[in-house]
Amino acid sequence: MKKSIIAFVTLALLVSCNKTETTGNLHITGNIKGLKKGTLYIQRIVDTTLVVLDSITLDGTSTFKSDLDLKSPEMLYLSLDRGTTNSLDNNISFFAEPGNITIETTLDHYLADAKVTGSKNNEIFEEYKKINMGFTDKNLTMLEQRFKAIKIQNLKAADSISALQDANIKRKYLFATNFALNNRDYEVAPYIALSEIYDINVKYLDTIQKAMSPKVAQSLYGKKLTEYVSKVKSQK
Incomplete structure (x- = not known):
């Protein structure tokens, strides 16, 4: 009987310790x-x-x-x-x-x-940010050039730079779309769609939404993307 009580107490302590160690x-x-x-x-x-x-x-x-x-x-x-x-x-x-x-x-x-x-999703997002920064830096450089052109009233140059800015933004959005599609098995994909290109043509968001793996589709951002695409479509 004494041995049984000791064994029970020992087991209870082990269970208690395991609960503490695995919190969250x-x-x-x-x-x-x-x-x-x-x-x-x-x-x-x-x-x-x-x-x-x-x-x-x-x-x-x-x-x-x-x-x-x-x-x-x-x-x-x-x-x-x-x-x-x-x-x-x-x-x-x-x-x-x-x-x-x-x-x-x-x-x-x-x-x-x-x-x-320790986070694969974070690793992928850092890769995205590194490449995306190139588009941002390029846009800032062109913004400065356009401002200088306007200042000296060179409207032809300003319009040309503006066209280059538009092309840069399109490439930026296309890159984000392709990046999300290439990483459709990770929760970072719908996050990029929602946070980086939410105002793109809904057909691209719809493509990302439909490409998500079942696991990602049931994630926090996967569900939010599905809801957002449905909302945008209903407003058209």
């Missing part, structure tokens, strides 16, 4: 080099508003961890409250998915030095 399906660990004191907030966007999922107070350490329950892969934000400023540079966006994710950065260059590992 998303486990975030990280390090902010140079940080000694501050508060971190892990947030998500709900109806255009940032909502806090977890807050972490750091005092004398630069490492942190958080365990969350994520129903579907989605874009989250790691916000740092330094106690002095609320700059946009204090917000690291990362495409979270169930599993283990590591976020490393520095206090001095919180946003620029950010490195996120």
